[in-house]
Amino acid sequence: MNAVRWINRSKYILLVLFAFGCAAAWGYQYLYAWPKARCEGAKQWWYGPERACGTPVDITTFTGRPRGSKEETEALKAALAKVPGEGAAPAPKAP
Secondary structure (H helix, E strand, O other): HHHHHHHHHHHHHHHHHHHHHHHHHHHHHHHHHHHHHHHHHOOEEEEEEOEEEEEOHHHHHHHHOOOOOOHHHHHHHHHHHHHHOOOOOOOOOOO
C-alpha cells in the first residue's frame, strides 16, 4: 500500500512541476520574447533592461542642420583636429 501512495504522490508532484515549467516558459515568451520580436520587426530599437521599444531619431532633428552642411563639416574637422593621429576629415555620406 505504501508504494502505491508514493507513486501517486510523485505523479502529482511531477505534474505540478511540469505545469509550473510550462507557465514559466509561456510567461517569458509573453513578457520578453514577443515584445522584442515585435519591436525589432518594426525596425525599432529594443532596450532589454526596461523592456522598452525606442524609435531611432536622426541627430539632424535636434540640430536643424541638413546632413553634409558646411557647419557639420567644419565641426567634424575641428573635432578631428583635436584627436592626435587623425588627418583630414572624411567626406560626409549623403543619405
